[in-house]
Amino acid sequence: MSKEIWVFAEQRDGVLAGVVKELLSKGRELSEKSGFELCAVVLSEDGGVFCDELYKFGAKKVYTLDNAKFSYYQNDYYSRSIADLIKKYVPEIVLYGATSIGRSLAPTIAAMLHVGLTADCTQLDFDVENGNLLQTRPAFGGNIMATIVSPNHRPQMATVRSNVFKKEPVDNPSGERIVCETNLDGIPERMRRVEVIKESDANTIDLNAAQYIVSGGRGLGAPENFKLVYDLAAELGAAVGASRATVDAGWISHHHQVGQTGKTVCPVVYIACGISGAIQHLAGMQSSDVIVAINKDPSAPIFDVADIGLIGDLHEVVPELIRQLAAAKG
Amino acid sequence: MKIAVCIKQVPDSDKVTIDRETNRLNRTGVPSIINPFDENALEMALQLRDLYGGTVTVISMGPPQAEEALRTALAHGADEAVLLSDRKFGGADTWATSYTISLAIRKLGDFDAVFFGKQAIDGDTAQVGPGVANFLDMPVVTYAKSVVVEGDHFKVEKVTEDGFEIWEVAKPAAFTVVKEANELRMQSLRRKMAAKKAVITVWGFDDLGADVGLVGLSGSPTKVSKVFAPPVKTNKATITGTPAEMASELIKKLKERNVL
Numbered sequence: 001m002s003k004e005i006w007v008f009a010e011q012r013d014g015v016l017a018g019v020v021k022e023l024l025s026k027g028r029e030l031s032e033k034s035g036f037e038l039c040a041v042v043l044s045e046d047g048g049v050f051c052d053e054l055y056k057f058g059a060k061k062v063y064t065l066d067n068a069k070f071s072y073y074q075n076d077y078y079s080r081s082i083a084d085l086i087k088k089y090v091p092e093i094v095l096y097g098a099t100s101i102g103r104s105l106a107p108t109i110a111a112m113l114h115v116g117l118t119a120d121c122t123q124l125d126f127d128v129e130n131g132n133l134l135q136t137r138p139a140f141g142g143n144i145m146a147t148i149v150s151p152n153h154r155p156q157m158a159t160v161r162s163n164v165f166k167k168e169p170v171d172n173p174s175g176e177r178i179v180c181e182t183n184l185d186g187i188p189e190r191m192r193r194v195e196v197i198k199e200s201d202a203n204t205i206d207l208n209a210a211q212y213i214v215s216g217g218r219g220l221g222a223p224e225n226f227k228l229v230y231d232l233a234a235e236l237g238a239a240v241g242a243s244r245a246t247v248d249a250g251w252i253s254h255h256h257q258v259g260q261t262g263k264t265v266c267p268v269v270y271i272a273c274g275i276s277g278a279i280q281h282l283a284g285m286q287s288s289d290v291i292v293a294i295n296k297d298p299s300a301p302i303f304d305v306a307d308i309g310l311i312g313d314l315h316e317v318v319p320e321l322i323r324q325l326a327a328a329k330g
Numbered sequence: 331m332k333i334a335v336c337i338k339q340v341p342d343s344d345k346v347t348i349d350r351e352t353n354r355l356n357r358t359g360v361p362s363i364i365n366p367f368d369e370n371a372l373e374m375a376l377q378l379r380d381l382y383g384g385t386v387t388v389i390s391m392g393p394p395q396a397e398e399a400l401r402t403a404l405a406h407g408a409d410e411a412v413l414l415s416d417r418k419f420g421g422a423d424t425w426a427t428s429y430t431i432s433l434a435i436r437k438l439g440d441f442d443a444v445f446f447g448k449q450a451i452d453g454d455t456a457q458v459g460p461g462v463a464n465f466l467d468m469p470v471v472t473y474a475k476s477v478v479v480e481g482d483h484f485k486v487e488k489v490t491e492d493g494f495e496i497w498e499v500a501k502p503a504a505f506t507v508v509k510e511a512n513e514l515r516m517q518s519l520r521r522k523m524a525a526k527k528a529v530i531t532v533w534g535f536d537d538l539g540a541d542v543g544l545v546g547l548s549g550s551p552t553k554v555s556k557v558f559a560p561p562v563k564t565n566k567a568t569i570t571g572t573p574a575e576m577a578s579e580l581i582k583k584l585k586e587r588n589v590l
């Protein structure tokens with residue numbers, strides 16, 4: 001039996017999480033280096049519907065665990081079933097998205113199997129000399145990076161941030177579905193989801209998955225000026241973030257807070273408007289691809305991490321940006 | 331209700347600096363605080379106790395000085411405190427930490443609920459809560475915003491990426507708590523005085539009957555292989571000028587980088 005790399009193919013309401021495609025794309029590179037076969041594992045009512053998409057991003061095998069009880073993520077059912085599957089096939093590596101689901105599921109499985117788990121990785125590599133997965137993650141608010149290995153335990157497991165790897169489909173997808181037996185009879189129903197409340201607010205594009213984020217800080221000056229941030233976000237199709245100072249002041253809900261005590265985000269472009277760049281804020285956004293800072297104080301620490309710094313008054317620059325972006329669209 | 335809260339003492343990241351030569355944290359003189367999310371876990375536990383009666387036990391694993399964090403928790407209203415401290419526990423990763431804490435909770439007896447912070451701000455792993463829950467064979471709801479008792483089960487509001495979910499969970503259960511749940515109450519003068527004098531139970535390796543291969547460094551599957559400074563940005567640009575110039579320059583630069 002060839003050795004394998006598994007990607008947990010997280011689905012919510014029948015839709016694969018974006019990070020799954022990113023993990024498969026990265027997984028292909030790891031597969032080439034290691035010689036391990038790239039596989040996906042999907043738990044749902046009927047995994048058949050996900051297979052083509054998973055092949056398309058490079059899965060050579062898709063383990064489907066099909067059960068009505070898998071229609072939504074339930075930690076007990078999911079963790080036990082995956083742990084059993086891991087025991088049966090003993091993959092070398094298992095990757096999960098660092099989503100709210102992945103970050104509950106993976107540590108439960110790691111505890112069950114006594115294997116290592118590295119949280120919230122932003123880089124993955126494979127050491128061909130010793131078979132170690134090199135799992136790199138920011139620590140202490142992104143001030144340092146740490147590479148973690150689990151040399152003596154298998155599988156090596158990691159949760160990986162969204163939006164750090166590119167989604168790259170393969171040219172000639174092909175793969176095989178392995179239908180796995182599921183037996184949940186022995187697992188008591190200790191928890192169940194009784195209601196789902198979506199934030200219908202059109203402004204709450206999921207910060208964790210957003211490609212673009214526009215964030216506002218105390219430099220906005222007044223709560224009503226968040227409108228500028230929303231308008232710029234609308235122009236870019238961006239999610240709206242905020243510093244804690246604005247959340248504490250009641251200008252915007254906690255839902256939007258980025259940083260150590262808020263959300264950790266990793267968009268392609270992060271635009272900080274009137275944010276000073278305190279270490280706790282940087283902790284949540286420092287690994288964004290391109291950081292843009294708009295601040296009138298040239299010595300604001302946000303400029304240390306910014307790729308593009310605009311020194312100026314946001315009340316003048318942001319409306320101008322909105323106007324020019326809108327004009328470019330025609 | 332018998333409730334446990336796991337709290338971690340962490341360096342106040344406001345004050346932490348990095349030695350750029352060695353890539354180590356300059357920790358000397360850095361004050362320690364209770365992990366901010368654990369304050370929310372504690373408050374949630376205190377509110378349940380105030381409503382339904384019972385006790386709140388705070389548990390921390392760490393060096394002897396972590397006792398400070400436990401005393402602070404007592405001053406805020408916790409009833410009892412247990413410190414897990416032993417050289418053999420040192421170097422524990424989240425697996426070994428979860429295992430060790432779970433042994434202590436078992437030894438303390440049957441709890442109705444165990445609370446954790448969403449994550450610790452020094453490591454940001456968010457793994458210890460689900461880990462301990464697994465060892466205790468309890469269901470766990472992560473990212474809990476509110477927890478109430480309804481008959482023989484808990485009703486929980488859980489924060490997700492795109493809103494909320496309501497869950498029903500059988501007792502006993504474990505929860506990790508988000509910031510927006512609440513704000514920790516003030517310390518009362520009476521509690522503060524009592525906390526100073528309170529006897530804090532300290533348990534070491536021998537007290538827990540742990541397996542030496544499962545605690546501390548030797549029980550930890552993960553190893554830090556290297557620590558390094560994040561790559562320096564090479565392509566930095568500063569834009570000044572009139573607002574219109576700045577806006578058009580920004581759009582141009584984003585296009586050059588293929589991100590617009």
Ligand SMILES: Cc1cc2nc3c(=O)[nH]c(=O)nc-3n(C[C@H](O)[C@H](O)[C@H](O)COP(=O)(O)OP(=O)(O)OC[C@H]3O[C@@H](n4cnc5c(N)ncnc54)[C@H](O)[C@@H]3O)c2cc1C
Pocket residue numbers: 216217218219220242243244245246257258259260261262263273274275276277278279280281284294295296297300312313314315344366
């Ligand atoms: C334990 C702990 C956890 C924390 N967690 C978080 C967290 O998760 N997220 C977070 O964000 N913070 C967090 N903080 C708070 C953090 O330390 C800062 O206080 C906060 O980020 C500051 O927010 P701000 O940048 O909006 O405000 P300020 O620091 O007041 O900065 C405002 C900035 O706006 C600029 N400005 C003002 N007017 C204009 C204008 N007209 N045009 C352009 N620029 C202008 C100013 O030059 C200044 O740089 C935490 C703190 C602690 C102690």
Ligand SMILES: Nc1ncnc2c1ncn2[C@@H]1O[C@H](COP(=O)(O)O)[C@@H](O)[C@H]1O
Pocket residue numbers: 336337338339365367368371389390391392424427431445446447448449450451453454455456457458459
């Ligand atoms: N050493 C520790 N002692 C007590 N509780 C801990 C310890 N480490 C972690 N925890 C608890 O587990 C939560 C998650 O921590 P972490 O997995 O390290 O992010 C924290 O918010 C604490 O509630």
